[in-house]
Amino acid sequence: MSPAAAPASAGPLSASIVVPGSKSATARGYVLAALAAGPSTLTGVLEARDTRLMRAALQGFGVRFTDLSDGVVRVTPPERFTPHDVHVGLAGTIMRFVPPLAALAHGASRFHGDVEAHDRPVAPLLLGLQRAGVSIDHPESLPFTVQGAGRVPGGAVTVDASGSSQFVSGLLLAGARFERGLDLRHRGGALPSRPHIGLTVAMLRDRGVAVVEPEPDHWVVAPGAIAARDETIEPDLINAATFLAAPLLVGGSVTTAWPDHTVQAADAILDVLAALGAEVVRRPGEVTVSGDGRVRGVDLDLSLTSELTCVAAALLAVADAPGTISGVAHVRGHETDRLAALETELNALGGRVQQTADGLRVTPAPLHGGVFHTYADHRMAHAGSLLALAVSGVELDDLTCTTKTLPDFAGLWQHLLGQR
Numbered sequence: 001m002s003p004a005a006a007p008a009s010a011g012p013l014s015a016s017i018v019v020p021g022s023k024s025a026t027a028r029g030y031v032l033a034a035l036a037a038g039p040s041t042l043t044g045v046l047e048a049r050d051t052r053l054m055r056a057a058l059q060g061f062g063v064r065f066t067d068l069s070d071g072v073v074r075v076t077p078p079e080r081f082t083p084h085d086v087h088v089g090l091a092g093t094i095m096r097f098v099p100p101l102a103a104l105a106h107g108a109s110r111f112h113g114d115v116e117a118h119d120r121p122v123a124p125l126l127l128g129l130q131r132a133g134v135s136i137d138h139p140e141s142l143p144f145t146v147q148g149a150g151r152v153p154g155g156a157v158t159v160d161a162s163g164s165s166q167f168v169s170g171l172l173l174a175g176a177r178f179e180r181g182l183d184l185r186h187r188g189g190a191l192p193s194r195p196h197i198g199l200t201v202a203m204l205r206d207r208g209v210a211v212v213e214p215e216p217d218h219w220v221v222a223p224g225a226i227a228a229r230d231e232t233i234e235p236d237l238i239n240a241a242t243f244l245a246a247p248l249l250v251g252g253s254v255t256t257a258w259p260d261h262t263v264q265a266a267d268a269i270l271d272v273l274a275a276l277g278a279e280v281v282r283r284p285g286e287v288t289v290s291g292d293g294r295v296r297g298v299d300l301d302l303s304l305t306s307e308l309t310c311v312a313a314a315l316l317a318v319a320d321a322p323g324t325i326s327g328v329a330h331v332r333g334h335e336t337d338r339l340a341a342l343e344t345e346l347n348a349l350g351g352r353v354q355q356t357a358d359g360l361r362v363t364p365a366p367l368h369g370g371v372f373h374t375y376a377d378h379r380m381a382h383a384g385s386l387l388a389l390a391v392s393g394v395e396l397d398d399l400t401c402t403t404k405t406l407p408d409f410a411g412l413w414q415h416l417l418g419q420r
């Protein structure tokens with residue numbers, strides 16, 4: 001048993017919490033700085049496993065990172081990308097955002113990662129890259145090798161991105177550096193996590209890239225330079241949601257910084273917490289979420305915010321009525337098969353959870369203590385930590401997986417619970 005079992009709570013919260021920078025914005029910021037025409041300075045970057053590995057991946061291609069102060073990094077692109085072996089860890093952002101950059105290097109770059117990463121889908125992205133003129137060995141899954149030719153012809157490419165919005169984002173991020181730019185279409189089932197594509201498009205436009213969406217699921221990126229840009233990264237609102245959810249289980253309130261205008265799925269995240277029974281109060285630059293220790297059973301469409309699936313399932317398992325989660329079939333390809341993992345772990349504690357075609361059906365039942373397995377998945381650990389607030393005797397087998405996107409989840413969690 002891990003000594004890092006989630007601490008039990010005792011009483012309503014009155015907490016203020018500071019969450020580090022957005023994983024998604026940091027990853028894009030690094031990749032775009034690497035592809036840019038000159039040096040960029042990024043402030044407030046996330047320093048967690050995914051972003052450290054991203055940095056190492058780009059460094060291998062010759063990108064220079066200079067730490068100016070805490071969370072402030074100068075990124076200097078090289079004249080030419082040098083090929084190398086890329087360790088993606090378990091990061092979707094690395095396995096999907098870096099191969100297009102590797103195609104611009106002169107030579108072969110092999111991509112490999114954690115054993116769990118081998119099960120994550122990447123073929124549609126690599127197929128898309130092949131259609132853009134790139135040669136790839138073993139494009140089915142990790143490990144694969146991108147045969148960089150120093151140039152990518154680009155042009156018209158169609159991908160099935162129903163498995164991950166990152167297939168679209170990965171191609172868009174580098175599209176301006178392709179000789180003919182990129183004319184990208186998604187054809188297939190529903191496209192998940194659209195706000196993340198919005199973040200990609202916004203960050204590209206911010207760097208002078210001409211990208212338009214002439215119709216839904218169709219993006220055109222003009223060829224040209226990507227401008228260097230100094231940028232401050234916003235806090236990670238999805239990670240913040242785990243802490244904001246705690247009052248729904250133990251009562252009280254939690255306050256955190258919340259940008260007034262953002263392309264992160266800010267409103268959708270708060271809507272989910274409100275639907276589950278939270279009171280949400282926005283003030284300039286921050287939000288306070290309050291709860292009375294009761295979760296409302298509701299039907300949640302999480303297609304815009306699929307990263308909330310684990311947290312929402314844990315909350316629904318102790319709700320006052322049955323609920324469902326829909327729109328998230330693709331989370332079967334996240335860090336673990338999240339639908340299977342949630343069904344197994346919640347049911348092992350006495351829950352009544354059933355997978356559906358695109359989500360979960362959750363019928364509240366009296367839960368008992370036991371070990372909640374996290375499957376190397378940070379969001380399973382978030383779910384288990386929340387559950388441990390509501391059900392005595394719930395312990396997590398591992399919390400180290402939380403370093404994927406939060407360097408000190410355990411410390412932040414203790415801080416949250418210490419403020420009552």
Ligand SMILES: O=C(O)C1=C[C@@H](OP(=O)(O)O)[C@@H](O)[C@H](O)C1
Nearest residue numbers: 024164165166192193196306307
């Ligand atoms: O582009 C991004 O930064 C992300 C996109 C989403 O991926 P999916 O479309 O696979 O859900 C999200 O779940 C992931 O955590 C981060």
Ligand SMILES: C=C(OP(=O)(O)O)C(=O)O
Nearest residue numbers: 090091092093307334379
């Ligand atoms: C799906 C996730 O991550 P990744 O960026 O590795 O896809 C996640 O953080 O929930």
